[in-house]
Amino acid sequence: MAVTGDATDEESATTTASVVGASGFAGGELLRLLAGHPEFAVAQATSREYANKTVGSVHPNLRGLDLRFSEPSDLDSVDVLFAAAPHGVAMEHVDAWRDAAGTVVDLSADFRLETEAQYDDWYDGHSAPEHLEDAVYALPEISRDDLPGADLIAGGGCNATATILGLLPLAEAGLLEGAHVVVDVKVGSSEGGAGGGAASSHAERSGVVRPYAPTGHRHEAEIEQELGLSVSFTAHAVDMVRGASATCHVFPDGPVSKTDLWGTYRETYGDEPFVETVAGGSGVYRYPEPKAVAGTNKAEVGFEVDPENGRVVTFSAIDNVVKGSAGQAVHAANVALGFAETAGLEQYGMHPVGSP
Amino acid sequence: MAVTGDATDEESATTTASVVGASGFAGGELLRLLAGHPEFAVAQATSREYANKTVGSVHPNLRGLDLRFSEPSDLDSVDVLFAAAPHGVAMEHVDAWRDAAGTVVDLSADFRLETEAQYDDWYDGHSAPEHLEDAVYALPEISRDDLPGADLIAGGGCNATATILGLLPLAEAGLLEGAHVVVDVKVGSSEGGAGGGAASSHAERSGVVRPYAPTGHRHEAEIEQELGLSVSFTAHAVDMVRGASATCHVFPDGPVSKTDLWGTYRETYGDEPFVETVAGGSGVYRYPEPKAVAGTNKAEVGFEVDPENGRVVTFSAIDNVVKGSAGQAVHAANVALGFAETAGLEQYGMHPVGSP
Amino acid sequence: MAVTGDATDEESATTTASVVGASGFAGGELLRLLAGHPEFAVAQATSREYANKTVGSVHPNLRGLDLRFSEPSDLDSVDVLFAAAPHGVAMEHVDAWRDAAGTVVDLSADFRLETEAQYDDWYDGHSAPEHLEDAVYALPEISRDDLPGADLIAGGGCNATATILGLLPLAEAGLLEGAHVVVDVKVGSSEGGAGGGAASSHAERSGVVRPYAPTGHRHEAEIEQELGLSVSFTAHAVDMVRGASATCHVFPDGPVSKTDLWGTYRETYGDEPFVETVAGGSGVYRYPEPKAVAGTNKAEVGFEVDPENGRVVTFSAIDNVVKGSAGQAVHAANVALGFAETAGLEQYGMHPVGSP
Amino acid sequence: MAVTGDATDEESATTTASVVGASGFAGGELLRLLAGHPEFAVAQATSREYANKTVGSVHPNLRGLDLRFSEPSDLDSVDVLFAAAPHGVAMEHVDAWRDAAGTVVDLSADFRLETEAQYDDWYDGHSAPEHLEDAVYALPEISRDDLPGADLIAGGGCNATATILGLLPLAEAGLLEGAHVVVDVKVGSSEGGAGGGAASSHAERSGVVRPYAPTGHRHEAEIEQELGLSVSFTAHAVDMVRGASATCHVFPDGPVSKTDLWGTYRETYGDEPFVETVAGGSGVYRYPEPKAVAGTNKAEVGFEVDPENGRVVTFSAIDNVVKGSAGQAVHAANVALGFAETAGLEQYGMHPVGSP
Amino acid sequence: MSTCTECGADVAVHDDAEAGEILDCGTCGTELEVVDTAPPTLERAPDLAEDWGE
Amino acid sequence: MSTCTECGADVAVHDDAEAGEILDCGTCGTELEVVDTAPPTLERAPDLAEDWGE
């Protein structure tokens, strides 16, 4: 019998939560975070493929939890519904889900963009556009003021989250106006979800530096929407499971010093509970490092100035399945429901750690 | 500013704890666990090399902690002193440490063995043998009854811990009497500590299956002491940072069935908060897997029976720097001081996770 | 245009060879070795899934080769047919293949065992048992005298090859008589072939120490057949793509010294072109290491003696898709056809190398 | 006894070669390539630390070679001297080396730049600037016409090589004039050489995406010199041992189509024996991938066009210790001495392969 | 309290600090040298040109 | 030519070898000390107890 899946918490917890897509990578992380959350009690966890099996049979870290998957068609009413199904599923079920739950937090791309036109441009259209205007973008560093009371919350994309967090201080300081920005992202294999074909087999996927989205990544749409700036975006798959690291090469109009940037980042993130600025200093970890935040809801952001040409290089690192999805969702729900912002999200990362 | 390093906990915590060797791998994990522990407040963290630097400069996961290293020579009095220095340091300082602290928990090998003779046989003797009889072996699955009130606690070796946990149910059931046992262990690079020469550089150490202790590993002494059984022990370094996995090949006198073994393991571990039995079943993780318990104080144990010759194969997996050292130490301290056994040790592992 | 796929060789080569299963992992290695072989010219490479595509579209290392996959049903007559299809396929096609080719080298398990009874015991029977007595086990270190002129050659299993090579000197020296042997194997993900489901996805398979064959591995049959000894066998998947490492724990009847073992191994392998003994010494690589032989047809073997109880521990390391399959097949063909033994197999390994 | 270290080759070989810095990573690769080279016979291999030890004690892949390290102070006269010592050593010894050898091929940065002024700008000056004008930059794709008869050859930097090869076709087509270029590089740990401190230990270095050269990398000087273009350069360390991958984001003045680019790359590389263009297509490896060329002298280059803004993204992948150093050096020596260009460099890469 | 020259953050200089002592800024990690103690004054410490990274 | 004490292989001791010099056996890699030069005699060198492995 394992310690985890603490009865005490769940007894005292009064807010019920269910997870759709709970056998997936983001869904599993939702379960982990909710199981340790002081305010939430998990009601249901859905999976069509593993219905009636224990969640521990899919997620070995949750072997201590006394919970079995149920069919998504058997969802009961609940306070908060977290959905982590592939793109397209939420649009299809959003009416039913909003009927069943006071708050719906969807981790897919289905409600991230504001207009139907954007879905026409970047995706294959939208089948429930009438919900778009209700949706609030989850990332609290951007949406903190809009989240309280929101009843449809759209979790940001992981690469978009990393990029936005790295650039946000520059955007707020007006340094991106007219600027030309190249975003070069490195991500782990969990971004692809639990499915995976030949390209994501261990033998093929190990050790790669694979340009999987040379141009035209859909997250550009979110970045543009949230920062008001079109970026040149390229993503590479590298040999890690968790983690997204965004390097942004920015050419501001005028000269910027590193001390200016410290001020700019402090301005934006000084009070943020989940953002740490790491920009030089000493030791082995001088810039944002995905493995340092693995398993946590933290983002590390940092920067450097190129003395040759005034280029500002920003770095940002997150765990794609936490800050980039499940953690961001819980964080947003905390703000939406008026809980302590950091409730259930206080995990430390690990050191040393290999390639989480 | 980061969420972690929670002021509330520390205010309510009434037991002070210091960590010697806090810049090391085990010491860093002690800090992580103590920082999140409801009963402990960290007083000092020592390092000679990094004295006065923030602990976050060495352990990036602890950047949120407002704590700097101090010199080990400047230790103040404290309720509990955790020591994670290399073998030999504790023997030298144990008098001073026991004067300064009500409880000393030493993670090194210095007080694990019961007699000076064992240190002559397996190590290079002992310089403070008078403390040996006071010391209690930390592993609560073995020592739970001896720990309450203990004031000198000796953390078990990581490979010994993995091996002992895998074999303990068989030992208790009398199945190891006269048995012949081969132990084949696979470990991660964090076992070597933060130092590391050419053999542990990334280029050389990556991807190895390196028989680093073909015979004669010192942990045999502990295993023999705790299980009353001499084993044939070989350890291999494999490509992971955290984790120790022990496969024990046991040839019992008479036939044993898998159902018997389920009973035997349930007997021993049915009420253990940190031991999970995983032996077959379905899904991807059917036997103990180090990466499933990375970052946690959990041990997974399991077994299989060879129909050809009655061999029992046991598997066990732990995180060497948690259950195999820092977590075991905190667990033992919890028992020694009468705290809830699982206090500060309720972290879940992660899924998916690469090679933590 | 790439250098590889050297026209000169192919012009001078007079022996034609085709590969069935050429889109697989072992088949791809056959193509690589044959393309660089001075005596062979590749005629056809089959794949049903990729028929008509270039071999470079599947095997990026062979982009320089001007060769397309063809259907296995379109096989032309050829001097030597190498087959690397899954177990069961060769039994089905062996009549046709032997009609089409003077020499058939099959890498599957279909012709490794000598009698139909063994296939009943260890597999699901055999549909073409009349060919069993013609088949010669490929491993030249065992079969060198039987190979010349053989027209049906059965490549050994990769784990069996590693195990046999580690134990062979002991067997020949009579040290295994009545001995009790535990074999603990660690293997890479390429052993599973190019297929691969959820368990072999990068996210799940990375970083594991997964006991994938706790007992009852089919290669036990080959080991027993070739060494005359039944072993206790357990295999673990670890985080590498190529490589098989076998640690054998042997309890000989009487005492054996390390110097004796050096003599024993020299006796067996002194003239072997592809076996290197590595047993202690200095530097980072003191025992057999799979990554040191990756990409090559070499096997490293070594040993140590346990002073406590006389146990002999042997280590052996091979590249499973070369010495453990494609290279062994080419080596056997070289012997069978009277070519220089090392023809086409003189590649050096790499240093440093990560986790090949 | 191992097959490698082929006597025949060495007997027929008439050109003698010695390697300074032969215990290092680049030096070890030089030995591997020279040992298999039909024209060269290795005379001496220097190491101060390992003098008198077998080269196999440091480089396990070369265990079959019958060669011991000698002191660099004991260098005999030789036809070609390859030097792979750290920056600064070649400047100090260049007079003596040029006296002792008809051709000196230096792999360090000491003779890559054309003028003393560049060394003042980018390094700490130069102590033997009188040799700078004799030196020819090794990369044959750039210097083929200058190499024949050259007696001082300067191997290019690995990141510079990757970058230059990716951009060269654009430069030759005039597409870089006035263009703005961001270069984002990902490299393996072997770039750091065999030394390595805490930051390159396995535990710390595994799994990173570490911005180790956010700005100001010295290879910018070479890139600028060879391409006539100043670039914005950032390098990240990722979890591989071998490999350098350069992604260049280029904003040309006018629109360019992918078909244009195919033409441009064919123009530059159509006859190059070691450059392969990979740009889209099908299968798992659609763009340049370092692991596909590991162990070989091949470079893969590719590109994509961003429909949003006309950005051209180029990708290039090399093995830093082969095409990025030792292989490039041998290739240049082949051209300088009039050997077949591909002599000794015809190795195929491997598939599958993990993280070489 | 003193101010980090790199990032502008407050840096607590302990009471018995001596001139020449090296501290790292808790915010940006820059190594700072205590150049004066009354009042405590910090300057960026000379870079140790550590071998960091490749 | 001399003989390795560990594995029995031949070890070539070069002409100007001096007593006290350390060689590794080309076969087994054991570090051998030249204890005498006429004729060359080898003994296993004292282990340097290198930190190898974990």
Ligand SMILES: NC(=O)c1ccc[n+]([C@@H]2O[C@H](COP(=O)([O-])OP(=O)(O)OC[C@H]3O[C@@H](n4cnc5c(N)ncnc54)[C@H](OP(=O)(O)O)[C@@H]3O)[C@@H](O)[C@H]2O)c1
């Ligand atoms: N992975 C990341 O890093 C990441 C980051 C940000 C956002 N997201 C988003 O989170 C969502 C889930 O991603 P993931 O990586 O966790 O994917 P995943 O591992 O493939 O999981 C998908 C889950 O959805 C369920 N599902 C599939 N089709 C369904 C349907 N029609 N109705 C109900 N459930 C269905 C699946 O279970 P059954 O088939 O058994 O029902 C599975 O549990 C995606 O929208 C993704 O874009 C992921």
Ligand SMILES: NC(=O)c1ccc[n+]([C@@H]2O[C@H](COP(=O)([O-])OP(=O)(O)OC[C@H]3O[C@@H](n4cnc5c(N)ncnc54)[C@H](OP(=O)(O)O)[C@@H]3O)[C@@H](O)[C@H]2O)c1
């Ligand atoms: N790593 C594991 O998996 C593991 C498992 C079980 C038990 N252990 C035991 O835990 C202990 C620490 O192991 P580790 O892996 O954490 O080693 P480590 O990373 O090398 O750390 C050793 C620590 O001890 C400090 N130290 C060294 N000499 C000291 C001295 N004379 N006085 C005071 N402090 C000293 C070092 O810091 P400064 O030099 O800066 O002072 C450093 O903080 C060892 O005894 C080990 O056997 C480790």
Ligand SMILES: NC(=O)c1ccc[n+]([C@@H]2O[C@H](COP(=O)([O-])OP(=O)(O)OC[C@H]3O[C@@H](n4cnc5c(N)ncnc54)[C@H](OP(=O)(O)O)[C@@H]3O)[C@@H](O)[C@H]2O)c1
């Ligand atoms: N991987 C190893 O380490 C290893 C070691 C020793 C021995 N072996 C043996 O080598 C064989 C191949 O293993 P692998 O790992 O290379 O497997 P793999 O990657 O799965 O490749 C199997 C190949 O066989 C082809 N194939 C499948 N069914 C076929 C059929 N009915 N007729 C003709 N071709 C068929 C497949 O291509 P299409 O489906 O496109 O035709 C594919 O090219 C197996 O028998 C295995 O036991 C493998």
Ligand SMILES: NC(=O)c1ccc[n+]([C@@H]2O[C@H](COP(=O)([O-])OP(=O)(O)OC[C@H]3O[C@@H](n4cnc5c(N)ncnc54)[C@H](OP(=O)(O)O)[C@@H]3O)[C@@H](O)[C@H]2O)c1
């Ligand atoms: N690694 C790469 O990817 C790469 C790529 C392109 C170029 N390079 C260049 O190649 C050179 C070697 O790099 P590496 O990575 O192979 O470095 P490394 O692994 O550190 O090797 C350096 C070698 O130089 C020897 N050495 C050091 N100081 C010496 C001196 N004063 N005199 C004579 N020999 C000396 C060392 O052996 P002893 O100390 O035992 O004598 C060692 O064999 C460097 O200049 C590097 O910039 C490397």
Ligand SMILES: [Zn+2]
């Ligand atoms: Zn600062």
Ligand SMILES: [Zn+2]
């Ligand atoms: Zn020897």
